[in-house]
Amino acid sequence: MTLLTALASASGVPDSGLAGFVADTMNSLGLLGVGLILAVETILPFLPSEVALPLAGFTASVPGNFSVVGAIIAATVGSVGGALILYWLSRVFGLDRTRALLSKVPLVTARDIDKGVAWFARNDAAAVLLGRMVPAIRSLISIPAGVEKMAVGRFLFYTLAGSLIWNTAWIVAGYQLGSNWEKVEKYAHWLKYGLVISIVAAVAWFVVYKLRSRRSA
Template identity: 50%
Template sequence: MSTQTDLTGVAGWAVDLMERLGGPGAALAIASENLFPPIPSEIILPLAGFTASQGTFTLAGAIAWTTAGSVVGALLLYTLGALLGRTRFRALWARLPLVDLADLDRTEAWFDRHGRKAIFFGRMIPIFRSLISIPAGIERMSVVVFTLLTLAGSLLWNSVFVIAGYQLGENWHRVEPYADTFQKVVIGVVAVAMLWFVVQRVRRNRARARASTPSV
């Protein structure tokens, strides 16, 4: 099969990798997306499904290998966060291209507020799905809990796009507009959840303040 000759850039690289290495190539491609966020999983995952539809590996294999790649990539970043600590990692992150400290700040703030939920839902949000592993490592979240939450979130996210790419075949690129819409929906749900959390926290604090105020 010469599919890679018809594709360029990230898409061509990903398909070539998967055709050469099979399932492990799909895992390596999606692990790279975790380690280098500007590589879009919304392209790699449908391509893994498309490559599976061409017989390079099975649909189940595509889902399993990409999910394994997601978990491995996340664990590497978790380990990096644990080893470097917050101060040293921020200094290193500031030197990386195409990302900035504001991304890391937002990820850390979200993790502080939402903990385990942040790990699960973070797998479905651009940039966050990579960065969310770092504060988990810095805070030394249980590795078992982190791995299970990452596995569950990645399995859900990867399955949607791999299956879509498999069903669409050579029209895999049609997934991208839906991926963008899906991501916006997820971000909207998270924003509503965060707003609800803030409102509940403000109400609780006000109730405590009223209760602690002596009556005249």
Template identity: 45%
Template sequence: MILNSAYEATAAGEAPTGGIAGWATDLMDTLGAFGAGVAIALENLFPPLPSEVILPLAGFAASQGKFGLVAALFWTTAGSVIGALALYAVGALLGRERTLAIAARIPLVKPSDIHRTEQLFARHGTKAVFFGRMIPVFRSMISVPAGVERMRLPLFLALTTAGSLIWNAVFILIGHALGTRWHQVTDLVGLYSKGVLAVAALAVLTFVALRIRRAGKGEHRSSR
């Protein structure tokens, strides 16, 4: 398990070593609170990096006097915003036409699916960007359609900053309060993350099954 060495180290009051926790600890030891911001920026770009490990660990580091709580909150939120901006830029560079062209090459995905997504984003985009910052994986991906749809940049920045600050503050403060037991929060959030991913996987499977079923019906009708 990735956090085993972290559990053993923090149980003894030491900094965690090995795995993601050890990597994040090295960044914070070298760069301070700025290192926590770098780790969170990378987490936004590479969702498999778990913020539910990095953020409580930043709180633990703050409790050990390595840097202040305000610095931890500032730099991790700045990292979240920078990572989100990078993905927003990807969406903006792709644009609507390229996105449609890419969608046309993906099996079982139709341009009409993109159109429906655009309509949904037009109606609920602000909520999606704000609350999306609190959902694993989705908090990274939501920045791409925001860029494709060219959501006003000041609005995107405000929503991303607010949502990220709330998410980051919760985990950093819990990590700070727990101290050497910071890793306990990852167990609870791990269940939350698995639940979200399970729902997402079910939605994808349902989409694929419905699309295959419709394709089969279309072929059956054309053969008559």
């Protein structure tokens, strides 16, 4: 019995469709599959990470598979790799040509791209950090970063931080729920809001701390 069959029989994980494709990829390629799925999801959001990540966590909970820490690392490497591809694509082609190209991709619209650009315009660092934890924006936030030629080091740092937080939350949730991993979807909105509020609070504290330090100086 393959892992996919075991997963399907144990928890009702579909063995067809997009979710079935994700499970089969993780079964066949292991951690490499986790990384590839998240890289592709970052560039082409064909499947919400809120589904792929809990499924990775559940797969890690099955004895004999990769560890939950390995899943988090692989997913984060994949997320950062996919974000870098979009970053360089946007940096080379510019906003108009990148928008025209990606608008042809299913589930990606020019409006979504423009949202990412507007978000980035307010604050590049916070936009990349928080943008990695907001559906629709998380994949496309790399575009304005590339167009505006944000320093690669800064882009990598904030992309890594945001991706690590997002991936860890969803993978651990799927791991803890085990065969009930699909129930994560019921609490998806609350988890999203909690993550965003926590990061916004941290960024606000940092800004206030910096302002006070400058005034004291």
